[in-house]
Amino acid sequence: MDFDFQWLLLGLPVAFALGWLASRIDLRQLQRDERASPRPYFKGLNLLLNEQQDKAIDAFIEAVQQDPDTTDLHFALGNLFRRRGEYERAVRVHEHLLNRGDLPRAERERAQYALAQDFLKAGLFDRAEAAYRALEDTAFRTDAWLALLTLYERSREWDKAIQMAQKLEGAGAGSFASRISHCWCELALDADARGDASAAEEALRRAREAAPQAPRPLVLAGQRLARAGRHAEAVQEWNELLGSNPASFGLVACDYAASAQAAGLAPQARERLRALYERLPSVDLLAALRQLEPQAQARREWLASQLVRQPSVSAAVHLLDETARQAQPLSADEVQALHQVVAQTAKPLQRYRCAACGFEASHYFWQCPGCQSWDSYPPRRLEDD
Incomplete structure (x- = not known):
């Protein structure tokens, strides 16, 4: 069957006309969308950039009322409420988003994460924990685990904090050895407070196992031995600290000197501290050396x-x-x-300090170089206060 080129010649103008018509329809739709964009939204952004948060919130509320289906406006408004400490209003905004049946999964997870942040900032730790736990199988999982780790540390739930840090390490979120070690040290202190010496020793062992180079387990171990009158063993623990982490030794320098004197090891301790003082002089080492010199x-x-x-x-x-x-x-x-x-x-005490911004200078300024305020420098040096 032969193809008739006359149909092709007739079809080209028709196709061109249809394409032109489609482009005009898309252009009109775009223009309608632009006209439909809520002007209060852009007004709110401008106010926010100018750090006028009160007026920005009013503009965003107006924009949400004009276009209640726009999720980005809700998130912007909720974040503003949270930043201002209006946590109840932030919670209401994000709960409203979660109650919407047409919300896509990604936006629902984002709203859940924002709600968890609201609860955490408001100090509602139990509700924040539940909200973060709901993000277990979402794109926000690692962020939720990090937040939970901080939450457990703030609420002194050290066992849960250790478990969360281990999960984060297992997920490849970085090394949490130091934080795990600190949690075990806190558990050791709690055990000592209730008189459970064996639990305290086990916790310190786990702390050293988690972070072998961490100074705190050695500091606490020596202090426990010194309190028990086992001064020679305390000196031995602190000698290990002196070798592995000399920068932290000042924390126990005076305790070390006292235990060395009690154990009859003052001459050896004095030599070690003098060698350390030559490399890393500090006020604490100075006091310890004075204590050891007879x-x-x-x-x-x-x-x-x-x-x-x-x-x-x-x-x-x-x-x-x-x-x-x-x-x-x-x-x-x-x-x-x-x-x-x-x-x-x-x-440092012979300076003037701006009462508006705290800028300090040895020369008196009538106009502050930091904040440009006039007459903000009291005519008195810091030493006179």
Whole structure:
């Protein structure tokens, strides 16, 4: 059968006309959609960008009333309510979304997550937990688990927090070893508070197992041994802390010195602390070393040398205390070292502070360089308050 090209010639204009008509219909529909877009929505966005939240909320409420089926408007309004602390209104907005039968699954999950955030911010932990649990098999699962972990930590439900952290690790959400270790340490403290020594020891063992490099289990283990009068064992625990996490050793430096003295290990402890102080000088190590030095004159000489090497107010106080105990006047070198410390300490107090924004400056400004306010600097230095 031969094809008649006359039909093709007749069909081309018809096809062109139909295409042109379809494009006009789409253009008119687009124009109608643009005219139908709620102007209060854009007004609300503009007010929000200008940080006028009260007026923005009014505009969004008006937009929702004009177009009650638009979910994005509801989410914007609910988030505004939550940010302002109006949690009941935020809950109502998100519950209204969840009660809609025509809401797509993705939007329903989003509304459920927003509702859980409302409950958490409002301090309704039981309702927040239930709302987050409802997101178990959704795209918000990891976010819900992270929120639940924080919730359990805030409510001191350490067993649940450990389980949630382990689930997050198993799901590849990162390492939670440190948080798990802290939870076990909290359980150890709870066990000690109720007199269950075996449970406390087991919890500390699990804490060290969860995060071998964490300092807190060693800190607590040594403190427990020291309270029990087992000072040599406490020193041994803290020696391990000294080797694995020297930056955290200042937390127990004075306790370490006391246990070392009680166990007859003061000379060895003093040598270890001096070596650490050479690398990481700190106020706590300084106090511990003073505690371990038996000779008064040696303490004074060492404090004076450290005051020159590492000026600090605490070192100055220790030196003045030793001077008062020995009832001997300060030497010229000691006076010079103390003058240097006092001058350095006084510098931050010789500033002016803006009452509007807190900007500090050594020079008095009539107009604040930070917030541009006039006459916002009180004519008194911080040292005068």
